[in-house]
Amino acid sequence: MNKLDEQYQSLLKDILENGVKKEDRTGTGTISVFGRQIRHNLNDGFPLLTTKKMAIKSIMTELKWFLKGDTNIKYLVDNGCKIWNGDAYKKYLDTFTETFGTAHAYDVYPLSESEFIDEIKTDDKFAEQYGELGPIYGKQWKSWSPVAGEINKGGKDQIKELIKNLKENPDSRRLMVNAWNVGELSEMTLPPCHYGFQVYTRELNLDERIDFHNKGSISKSSDYFHEHLDDMGVPKRAISLMWNQRSVDTFLGLPFNIASYGMLLHLLSEEVNMIPEELIGNLGDTHLYSNHLEQAKEQINREPFKFLPKLKLSNVDVLNGEFDYEILHYESWPKLLAPLSN
Numbered sequence: 001m002n003k004l005d006e007q008y009q010s011l012l013k014d015i016l017e018n019g020v021k022k023e024d025r026t027g028t029g030t031i032s033v034f035g036r037q038i039r040h041n042l043n044d045g046f047p048l049l050t051t052k053k054m055a056i057k058s059i060m061t062e063l064k065w066f067l068k069g070d071t072n073i074k075y076l077v078d079n080g081c082k083i084w085n086g087d088a089y090k091k092y093l094d095t096f097t098e099t100f101g102t103a104h105a106y107d108v109y110p111l112s113e114s115e116f117i118d119e120i121k122t123d124d125k126f127a128e129q130y131g132e133l134g135p136i137y138g139k140q141w142k143s144w145s146p147v148a149g150e151i152n153k154g155g156k157d158q159i160k161e162l163i164k165n166l167k168e169n170p171d172s173r174r175l176m177v178n179a180w181n182v183g184e185l186s187e188m189t190l191p192p193c194h195y196g197f198q199v200y201t202r203e204l205n206l207d208e209r210i211d212f213h214n215k216g217s218i219s220k221s222s223d224y225f226h227e228h229l230d231d232m233g234v235p236k237r238a239i240s241l242m243w244n245q246r247s248v249d250t251f252l253g254l255p256f257n258i259a260s261y262g263m264l265l266h267l268l269s270e271e272v273n274m275i276p277e278e279l280i281g282n283l284g285d286t287h288l289y290s291n292h293l294e295q296a297k298e299q300i301n302r303e304p305f306k307f308l309p310k311l312k313l314s315n316v317d318v319l320n321g322e323f324d325y326e327i328l329h330y331e332s333w334p335k336l337l338a339p340l341s342n
Contacts, residue, residue, distance in 0.1 A: 001044045001045075001306075001307070001308075002044070002045070002050060002304050002305060002306055002307055002308050003040070003044065004038075004040050004044075004045075004047050004049065004258070004308060005049055005050055005051050005304030005305075006304060007038055007039070007040075008038070008049060008051070008254075008255070008258075009051065009299065009300050009304070011036060011038070011250060011254075011286070012250065012251075012288070012296045012299060012300050013300055014033060014036070015031055015032070015033050015250060015286065015287065015288050015296075016031070016288070016293070016296060016297070016300075018033055019031030019032050019033050019287065019288065020032055020033075022285075022287070024287075024289075024341075026289075026341035026342060028289045028290055028291060028341040029289070029290040030287035030288060030289050030290060031287060031288055031290070031293075032285055032286065032287035032288075033286050033287075034284060034285055034286065035283070035284065035286075036248075036283040036286045037280065037281065037282055037283060038254075038258060038279075038280070038281040038283065039278065039279070039280050039281075040258070040262070040278070040279045040280075041277060041278050041279075042262065042265065042266070042276040042277060042278070042279060043277070044308060045307060045308025045309055045310060046259075046262060046263075046266075046308055046309050046310060046311040046327065047258045047259055047262040047279060047308065048255075048259050048308065048309055048327065048330060048332070049255045049258075049332070050304050050305035050308065050330075050331060050332040050333065051299050051302040051304055051332070051333050052255075052299055052302070052332065052333055052334070052335055052336040053332045053333065053334055053335045054255060054256075054259060054332065055256075056259070056327055056330075057079075057080065057081070058080070058081045058082065058083060058256075059256050059259045059260050059263070060260075060263060060325060061075075061076060061079045061080070061081040062076065062081055062083055062084075062256075062260065063260050063263055063264060063321075064321040064322065064323070065081075065138060065321070066137045066138045066141055066321070067138070067141070067142070067159065067267075067318060067319075067320075067321030068138060068142070068320065068321035069138040069139060069141065069142030069143055069157075069321075070138045070321075071132060071133050071134065071135065071136050071137075071138050071139050072127065072128070072131040072132050072133070073085065073088045073120060073127075073131045073133065074120055074124075074127040074128075074131045077117060077120045077121055077127075077131075078121065083256075084133065085113065085117055086113075086340055086342035087133060087189050087190055087342055088116075088120075088130065088131055088133060088189070089113045089116050089117075089342075090189075090342050091130075091133070091189050092110070092111075092116055092130045093110055095130070096110045116130070133188070133189040133190070134184075134187045134188040134189050135181065135184040135187050135188055136179075136188050136189065136190065136192065137179050137192055139155075139184075140158070140178065140179040140180075140181050140184075140192070141158050141159055141177055141179065142155075142157050142158070142159060143155030143156070143157065144156040144158055144178070144181060145184075146183070157319075158177045158178070159177065159318065159319060160319055162175060162176075162177055162199065162268075163268070163271055163272060163318065163319070166199065166201065166239070166268070166271075166272045166274075167272055170201040170237055170272075170274075171201070175198060175199040175200070175201075176196060176197070176198045176199075177196060177197055178195070178196040179192040179194070179195050179196060180192055180195040180196060192246075193245055193246060193247045193248070193249075193253070194243050194244070194245040194246075194257055194261075195244060195245070195246055196243070196244050197241055197242060197243040197244065197261065197264075198241070198242050198243075199239060199240070199241050199242075199268065200239070200240045200241075200242070201237045201238065201239045201240070201274060202237060202238050203236060203237055204235065204236060204237060204238055204275065206224075206225070206226060206229075208238075209224075209226070209229045209234050209235070209236070210222060210224050210229070212234060212235065212275055213229060213232065213234045233273065235269075235273050235274050235275045236273075236274075237274045237275070238274060238275045238276075238277040239265065239268060239269050239272070239274040239275065239276060239277060240265070240276075240277045240278040240279070240280070241261060241264065241265040241268070241278075241279055241280070242279075242280040242281070242282065243257070243261050243280075243281055243282070244282045244284075245257065245281060245282065245283050245284060246284045246285065247284060247285050247287075248283045248284065248285065248286040248287065249287070249289065249341075250286055250287060250288050250292075250296075251288055251289070251292040251295060251296050251299075251338055252292070252338055252340060254281075254283075254286075257281065258279070258281060261279060261281070262279050263311075263325070265279055266311060266313060267313070267316055267318050267323060268318065270313055270316040270318075271316065271318045289338075289341050291338065291339055291341075292338045295336045295337075295338045298336060299336055302333050305331045305332065307329070307331075309327050309328055309329050309330035309331075310327075310328040310329055311325060311326075311327060311328070312325065312326040312327075312328055313325055
């Protein structure tokens, strides 16, 4: 089943039909609605849209970057991910203008964006100075600060704490990770759009555990008891994830966010031996940029492929931002290109 593309296409239609015109920080202009939701059960497949080809490697590279606690684009650039290039380059231009002004009195001119990225690739000192984006997602996920009583002891690793609590207290209502650190917003190149997520788990009944075991087993049976399944390491719980997003670039950004949090849910499930279940996105200012409208209309008219792809994971090390993956049976329409507003 593929209900994901249908939901996404309905959201595009909603914005086109009901969106109000709004100005924005990029100067591009948007049409916007407020307070929408995306829901997807991972049993129906991995959440990659099929109505346009998705840049899977870039999505996974960015997620690894977050989980490593990295905030410098050097890792992204070295791994072919361009998502944050524009933000870093804009920050570089702002710094250049502050230093030399706009009149070029010193006969010094800023690098072009392609020259800037080449310098990031080849000059470590340049990358250290100009590739840094401030305390954005990775810093908050892996080293939130300050922590009460630990001002000089480094920040809190929220991912480590989440995994610990999932193992020790899976019914907790405090299974949360937050990126909206008010004390550090002014230091961020871009405040977080998806600013936090919450995890929820539930116990599986015997039939659910048997069904899960039988799906991946050669010897199928309906006569197991919980004790038999425990001995075979069959998960006892299902795990769901809900993320919250203040600002949603619906055409370019949201498909990435859906797939990224879908992968994060799979990674957490592997780490704590639970079955990934529901992925939920709560969407605030949900908009289409004015230069994405025609592309959105074209995507609405594309018939979704019937099935979503499947995910194969290996070598999962969430705390160090490492995992190997294979996306199986992914069929999609061609790419739909649109400019990114920074």
